[in-house]
Amino acid sequence: MSGPRLSLTDMARRVARDIPSGAYVNLGIGMPTLVGEVVSPDKEIIYHSENGILGMGPAPAPGEGDPELINAGKQPVTLLPGGAYFHHTDSFMMMRGGHIDVTVLGGFQVSAAGDLANWATDEVGHPPAVGGAMDLAVGAKRVLVLMTHTTKAGTPKILPLCTYPLTAAGVVDRIYTELAVIDVTPGGLVVRELVAGLSREELQERTGARLTFADDVVELVPGAV
Amino acid sequence: MIDKRVGSLPEAVAGIGDGATVLVGGFGNSGIPVELVHALLDEGARDLTLVTNNAGSRETDVAALLREHRVRKIICSYPRSSGSIWFEERYRAGEIELELVPQGTLSERMRAAGAGLGGFFTPAGADSLLAEGKEVRIINGRRHVFEEPLHGDVALIKARKADRWGNLVYSTAARNFGPTMATAATTTVVQVREFVELGDLDPECIVTPGIFVDRVVRVEGS
Numbered sequence: 001m002s003g004p005r006l007s008l009t010d011m012a013r014r015v016a017r018d019i020p021s022g023a024y025v026n027l028g029i030g031m032p033t034l035v036g037e038v039v040s041p042d043k044e045i046i047y048h049s050e051n052g053i054l055g056m057g058p059a060p061a062p063g064e065g066d067p068e069l070i071n072a073g074k075q076p077v078t079l080l081p082g083g084a085y086f087h088h089t090d091s092f093m094m095m096r097g098g099h100i101d102v103t104v105l106g107g108f109q110v111s112a113a114g115d116l117a118n119w120a121t122d123e124v125g126h127p128p129a130v131g132g133a134m135d136l137a138v139g140a141k142r143v144l145v146l147m148t149h150t151t152k153a154g155t156p157k158i159l160p161l162c163t164y165p166l167t168a169a170g171v172v173d174r175i176y177t178e179l180a181v182i183d184v185t186p187g188g189l190v191v192r193e194l195v196a197g198l199s200r201e202e203l204q205e206r207t208g209a210r211l212t213f214a215d216d217v218v219e220l221v222p223g224a225v
Numbered sequence: 226m227i228d229k230r231v232g233s234l235p236e237a238v239a240g241i242g243d244g245a246t247v248l249v250g251g252f253g254n255s256g257i258p259v260e261l262v263h264a265l266l267d268e269g270a271r272d273l274t275l276v277t278n279n280a281g282s283r284e285t286d287v288a289a290l291l292r293e294h295r296v297r298k299i300i301c302s303y304p305r306s307s308g309s310i311w312f313e314e315r316y317r318a319g320e321i322e323l324e325l326v327p328q329g330t331l332s333e334r335m336r337a338a339g340a341g342l343g344g345f346f347t348p349a350g351a352d353s354l355l356a357e358g359k360e361v362r363i364i365n366g367r368r369h370v371f372e373e374p375l376h377g378d379v380a381l382i383k384a385r386k387a388d389r390w391g392n393l394v395y396s397t398a399a400r401n402f403g404p405t406m407a408t409a410a411t412t413t414v415v416q417v418r419e420f421v422e423l424g425d426l427d428p429e430c431i432v433t434p435g436i437f438v439d440r441v442v443r444v445e446g447s
Contacts, residue, residue, distance in 0.1 A: 049398070050328065051252045051253075051255065051398050051401050052398050052400055052401055053398055066396075066397050067254070067255075068254075068255040068256060068396060068397055068398055068399040069255070069397040069398050070252075070253055070254075070255050070398060074253035074254070074255075074306070079397070085395070085397055085398060085400055086400070087332075087400050087401065087402070087403065087404040087405055087432075088252075088328075088329075088332040088401050088402045088405060089332045089333060089335075089336045089404075089405045091332075092328065092329030092332055092333065095329060096329050096347065096348070096349055115352075119353075120354075126305065127304055127305050127312070127313060127316045127323060128305075128323075128325050129302070129303045129304055129305035129306075129325070130302055130303065130325055130326075130327050130328070130350075130355070131302050131303040131327075131328050132302070132327070132328040132329060133327075134327040134329075134330075134349040134350045134353060134355070135327050135328060135329030135330070135349040138348040138349050138351075139348075139349070165353060165354050166352050166353050166354075167352075167353060168348075168349075168352050168353070169352035169368075
């Protein structure tokens with residue numbers, strides 16, 4: 001899609017600004033993992049991985065590391081000093097039980113009520129797979145969704161109701177796209193920030209659900225987020 | 226004298242019968258009891274129900290059981306990962322039943338079995354297709370779905386060290402489903418890298434007490 005938009009790095013930086021120092025954070029597979037790479041080093045953040053890690057560190061140097069020390073995306077990682085290992089049941093207790101402060105998830109669709117669809121599309125012939133998506137979506141204290149505003153074909157992903165199978169209903173707190181930062185509120189979707197050069201009408205055209213705009217919409221400047 | 230150590234992989238998997246429900250530890254390629262699964266393949270049991278997070282990769286472990294038509298049903302959270310060619314082949318051909326379970330529910334259902342509980346209500350999946358046909362109850366204003374305990378005839382898991390009582394410690398993130406699966410099966414079989422003497426494992430740091438373990442076998446370099 002042409003026109004003003006944030007880069008992936010800008011989007012990840014914008015999400016990172018909303019993660020407070022001291023938070024226990026689970027980053028979903030895919031685009032959300034970029035957030036961990038751009039969080040300010042001034043913040044102390046403890047990353048959780050569903051397969052039983054708190055205090056997860058960055059990838060090891062090539063050829064080093066423990067082949068069984070992997071993250072949820074099955075990529076090699078490290079453990080920071082102070083980190084801990086635990087078993088799966090405890091790990092999902094942390095997720096479902098509301099002990100994780102923030103999760104950043106990818107999304108196929110988000111509805112005006114904060115319903116999230118991010119595990120299955122309507123494609124046929126592929127076996128379904130869910131992993132930890134549902135446990136994380138219902139359990140984390142704050143659910144942030146980082147996704148493109150529309151599909152590659154230009155179809156809106158922010159909709160009155162999701163058409164793909166739901167992961168969880170009413171769980172999303174905030175949506176970050178290349179065009180805007182949008183809060184899910186009891187009164188519907190409220191645009192807090194809008195990319196510079198895009199009009200409110202143009203944003204609404206690319207969004208399936210009705211948007212309202214905050215009194216003080218902040219401008220997102222590409223390259224300066 | 227209690228001695229849960231066995232001398233060979235065939236002894237470790239002896240007696241697993243046709244139609245058994247087998248819990249297999251591991252997440253991705255981390256913590257998979259590869260040699261035990263291959264021993265089960267050699268042992269020959271058929272018509273198995275496998276409970277495992279992923280559906281194997283390429284030609285090894287769970288994928289080998291699928292390839293050799295040993296599996297009737299798989300209970301799994303994420304069967305579709307890179308290299309899970311044999312699962313996809315058998316699934317498309319309609320030769321295998323899939324019960325898809327959210328990952329935390331999969332683990333908690335085994336915990337419930339190990340803990341002697343009759344199941345639990347969870348919000349995970351309660352708004353989704355995976356709740357279809359199950360009891361749903363509003364608890365504290367939120368939808369929860371009832372999930373039943375998931376018991377295994379056998380658990381095959383991997384740990385780092387064991388003593389002859391079957392006390393276990395694990396290795397980094399390879400721990401994953403092991404401690405829960407050990408509690409949830411009638412017979413728990415563990416492959417370890419190393420045997421140690423009683424008292425060598427710090428009692429403050431034993432992760433799985435031997436009460437949950439029936440057989441341990443040493444696999445060098447695993």
